[in-house]
Amino acid sequence: MWTRTLFYQACEGRGGNCIILSSMELPYFKYHPNPISTGSIVPSAEVCPGCGESRGFVYDGIPYGSNELEHICPWCIADGTAHEKFGVEFTDTEGVGGYGRWEKVPTKLIEEVAFRTPGFDSWQQEH
Numbered sequence: 001m002w003t004r005t006l007f008y009q010a011c012e013g014r015g016g017n018c019i020i021l022s023s024m025e026l027p028y029f030k031y032h033p034n035p036i037s038t039g040s041i042v043p044s045a046e047v048c049p050g051c052g053e054s055r056g057f058v059y060d061g062i063p064y065g066s067n068e069l070e071h072i073c074p075w076c077i078a079d080g081t082a083h084e085k086f087g088v089e090f091t092d093t094e095g096v097g098g099y100g101r102w103e104k105v106p107t108k109l110i111e112e113v114a115f116r117t118p119g120f121d122s123w124q125q126e127h
């Protein structure tokens with residue numbers, strides 16, 4: 001699996017105390033290299049329904065194909081667990097091809113983006 005080490009700091013409001021939230025390795029998403037900065041992945045203590053663990057980060061949105069699947073962790077997205085277990089997608093597969101505007105997009109690329117990459121702004125969209 002693609003991984004890289006990233007460091008994040010979380011600041012609580014009271015007194016401006018900052019703590020190092022995590023120094024764990026987040027999965028590396030080739031087509032969405034920094035999902036923290038886009039707000040797609042957020043620090044959270046919620047338990048992931050895919051692996052049943054609280055791993056410090058969750059997907060801030062509800063994937064396509066589900067009405068209520070929340071708090072999927074980035075690891076379950078990256079290794080395909082979320083897609084295989086729940087049959088969800090994180091990007092509208094039609095959109096990956098530019099809704100027909102682009103030349104052929106390889107199926108493998110579409111699958112990687114839709115099934116194993118956190119969506120960019122799905123939380124804003126109506127499903």
Ligand SMILES: [Zn+2]
Binds near residue numbers: 052072073074076
């Ligand atoms: Zn998980």
